[in-house]
Amino acid sequence: xxxxxxxxxxxxxxxxxxxxxxxxxxxxxxxxxxxxxxxxxxxxxxxxxxxxxxxxxxxxxxxxxxxxxxxxxxxxxxxxxxxxxxxxxxxxxxxxxxxxxxxxxxxxxx
Amino acid sequence: xxxxxxxxxxxxxxxxxxxxxxxxxxxxxxxxxxxxxxxxxxxxxxxxxxxxxxxxxxxxxxxxxxxxxxxxxxxxxxxxxxxxxxxxxxxxxxxxxxxxxxxxxxxxxxxxxxx
Amino acid sequence: xxxxxxxxxxxxxxxxxxxxxxxxxxxxxxxxxxxxxxxxxxxxxxxxxxxxxxxxx
Numbered sequence: 001x002x003x004x005x006x007x008x009x010x011x012x013x014x015x016x017x018x019x020x021x022x023x024x025x026x027x028x029x030x031x032x033x034x035x036x037x038x039x040x041x042x043x044x045x046x047x048x049x050x051x052x053x054x055x056x057x058x059x060x061x062x063x064x065x066x067x068x069x070x071x072x073x074x075x076x077x078x079x080x081x082x083x084x085x086x087x088x089x090x091x092x093x094x095x096x097x098x099x100x101x102x103x104x105x106x107x108x109x110x
Numbered sequence: 111x112x113x114x115x116x117x118x119x120x121x122x123x124x125x126x127x128x129x130x131x132x133x134x135x136x137x138x139x140x141x142x143x144x145x146x147x148x149x150x151x152x153x154x155x156x157x158x159x160x161x162x163x164x165x166x167x168x169x170x171x172x173x174x175x176x177x178x179x180x181x182x183x184x185x186x187x188x189x190x191x192x193x194x195x196x197x198x199x200x201x202x203x204x205x206x207x208x209x210x211x212x213x214x215x216x217x218x219x220x221x222x223x224x225x
Numbered sequence: 226x227x228x229x230x231x232x233x234x235x236x237x238x239x240x241x242x243x244x245x246x247x248x249x250x251x252x253x254x255x256x257x258x259x260x261x262x263x264x265x266x267x268x269x270x271x272x273x274x275x276x277x278x279x280x281x282x
Contacts (some may be wrong), residue, residue, distance in 0.1 A: 121282060147239065148239075176239070194239060194242055194243065195242075195246065197243065198242065198243045198245075198246030198247060199246060201243065201246075201247060202246065202247060202249075207247075207279045209240075209279070209280065209281045209282050211282075212282060213234060213237070213282035214237075
């Protein structure tokens with residue numbers, strides 16, 4: 001699949017930049033761009049930030065996911081405690097990051 | 111699908127999970143180059159050692175930049191030394207550069223998390 | 226090749242050196258996220274105007 005020139009991938013690896021992530025995603029949507037986001041390792045704690053739900057509503061279901069292994073490693077229950085704004089099929093593997101690299105013409109790490 | 115060259119820079123001892131993330135891309139047929147900066151090495155558990163070896167099997171490489179890589183790693187687990195200048199030159203050819211997690215801490219870890 | 230360097234915190238000497246090498250002979254731009262209230266609209270414009278973005282710690 002060729003990368004979509006109007007799609008921005010955001011790879012979230014830090015647990016402390018929710019304000020920037022949401023700010024960038026909102027600005028991208030204002031500019032008629034699509035946003036695809038993956039949260040991994042300790043950044044999955046951002047799913048407990050109230051701003052996370054707002055972010056989840058800016059993305060198509062297939063365009064936002066978190067690393068299920070990271071979520072479990074950090075002690076959360078991936079069955080009974082799916083983050084607000086997500087459904088179980090958005091608990092994914094690192095392959096989702098690979099999909100971001102393939103599908104998004106632009107990319108930023110947060 | 112095009113195989114991409116991806117450098118994952120690890121500057122903080124807590125964020126050596128960047129190596130697992132690199133392996134995740136390697137199994138997607140990308141070239142993964144995790145770089146441990148300034149001696150922020152992980153604990154070399156069997157899992158971590160296997161991941162490092164597997165990245166090499168997939169034509170990637172784990173590097174150490176700014177500190178000598180340990181030489182007493184399990185067989186098949188190799189970390190190559192690279193200078194900052196060499197790293198910069200190699201990254202000019204990268205498709206993606208990922209400064210992973212958090213920056214280096216100012217202080218050594220307290221006893222509660224030092225082992 | 227147009228490259229954008231984004232900083233989430235003040236760059237270290239190592240980061241400055243790597244950026245110097247990455248930017249050599251290229252059209253380079255930068256954006257500092259750690260100063261004041263960032264204008265995310267401008268950042269997104271820059272991301273889409275450049276071929277590659279590196280977002281440092």
